[in-house]
Amino acid sequence: MAVLSIFLLVLFVLVSLALIFMVAIQNEDDGGLGGIFGGDSSSSAFGGRSNKVVNKITAWLGAGFIVLAILVAILNKSPDSSILSQAASQQTETVQTEETQQN
Secondary structure, eight states: OHHHHHHHHHHHHHHHHHHHHHHHTSOGGGTSGGGGGOSOGGGSTTGGGHHHHHHHHHHHHHHHHHHHHHHHHHHHSOTTOOHHHHHHHHHHHHHHHHHHHHO
8 A cells, every 4th residue: 555655646746747847838929938948839849739739738637636636645644534533532531531530
């Protein structure tokens, strides 16, 4: 289970970095970082339809980010992390301590 958790966490970090990069290079007309790489859209690596490709990749990375975030949260939660269960256990410990002190 620990190996799976570490693998998912590394994958989560990689997807996060890729998502940041893809968002940064999107739509050079809006003043994003896409203009840094120079050239017009027809000379880009994906051709004239690069914005569509970049948008699709960004959407897939965003969906992967959300799914991985949920999976990492589920795998790394402690078995008794509920506030209500912690309060109940503290209350029973207090009652047991009081009973032992009275006896």
